[in-house]
Amino acid sequence: MTVPPVTRCLSATDFDAPSEDRWFEDYVPGLVFEYGSVTVSEPEIVEFAHRYDPQTMHADPSLAAAGPFGGVIASGWQTIAIAMRMYVDHYVTHVASLASPGVDEVRWTVPVRPGDVLSIRTTITEARRSRSKPDRGLVRTLLEAINQDGTPVMSLTAMNLIALRDPS
């Protein structure tokens, strides 16, 4: 296993609350943050592909070179995993996360190639307190992975259940 990707905060402003003291109340619709970056390497693309997504376009550089993309491209699931690492390191609360029921509308819009440098952009689109369990709320986030040209390469809508700082 290689060293985990290093991430850094790109945004001028982050949450008021650090991830060690971040609760449902801190996720306010309209907030936008950017975090990153991670450089994607060909060995990492091929390693992930061999294990989880062994299609030629991801797993075999020589065959992929003759294919429609002219070289290997990352599995879409690896692109999400790399984005997830930045999402977890910087965006998700480290104290109040109560798991995720799922995500919607995953879209892979641009191929990710060796040497690409990815960052993420998070836009809070909804924050709704649970009626049945008033100690928590559901936060919806548009998560985009952006390449070095500023082009979104992947987007999805994440759902996170997050505990309230003050449920009273």
Place this chain on the structure above:
Amino acid sequence: MTVPPVTRCLSATDFDAPSEDRWFEDYVPGLVFEYGSVTVSEPEIVEFAHRYDPQTMHADPSLAAAGPFGGVIASGWQTIAIAMRMYVDHYVTHVASLASPGVDEVRWTVPVRPGDVLSIRTTITEARRSRSKPDRGLVRTLLEAINQDGTPVMSLTAMNLIALRDPS
């Protein structure tokens, strides 16, 4: 890197066409297949988590033991990656795949724990020829990961662009 998971076909019947000669015409709505299985180990869960999803519930067995799940559970993205391996090995055409625009309605319904044995079930829900590019079609598939108790632990709707055997 560990050896890729071994998969085997569970279904009594597979496609008429093997994956080396499988085209858009072979994906007929209503067809259901099952494939697998893969046993999920704690080291694999922790390794994936350290790299891509370092939340305590996935990455730290001792802290996770004191948490709401009573032990580590797999990152939802790892569950999908494991399902993807079976999907690619057995279900996706190996000759006519033209990439995927995305997936919809990802749901993680039951935690995946060390020792769980996962298989997949694929249900073809739609197969529609492209109007703008008549040499291909879009196939929608309900992909479910099923554990050793027969319980679905994850589901999503996949989209695959697949070339026609006979575009004339």
